[in-house]
Amino acid sequence: MNTTLSTTTGRHDHPPQPRPEQAPERSQPRPRRVGPIDRLALHVGVALIKWGRRPGAVRPATQVAVEAADWDAALRVREERERAVERRRVDLLGYRLTVPFR
Template sequence: MNTTLSTKPGRHDHPPQPRPGQAPERSQPRPRRVGPIDRIALHVGVALIKWGRRPGVARPASRVAVETADWEAVLRVREQRERAMERLHVDLLRYRMTVPFR
């Protein structure tokens, strides 16, 4: 196992370096430039992500206590609002049924 193998003369382990004053070789074509529409799309996308991750509004503890005390009042208001919407819906249906089609 004392045999050593020699390398070929002129072999280099690194890619050829450009000479000073010579333009570097391009093995691949230049990548296309980013246009204004692409930039706008990128900015809008980042803004939408930031907007979607914005923190929520924290409610103070005093407001939570008031809300739990007035829970029945909140339920009554919600029921009244739902009944008003149902009446409006029924009135619109009744109007459509009575008015002749044009």
């Protein structure tokens, strides 16, 4: 059945809208909703997000006085430690694969 029934004429589910010629005239323009403080807060927030997502290692605040050479040495020691842990994990995995299950 392809019959479409229309609503009765004169029935409206929404309040009547004013016509353009009936709209009240505004004597002053609307005030701005976004003030300078809001704009400043937005810019500061975006800057903080960008700063928080920056790449690279950052020195902790407690080690600001550490020389660059000491910092590089500390990074090298940390990387060597991580490589040693990875080697141990791979060796253990190889051992587990070669030893028969009991």
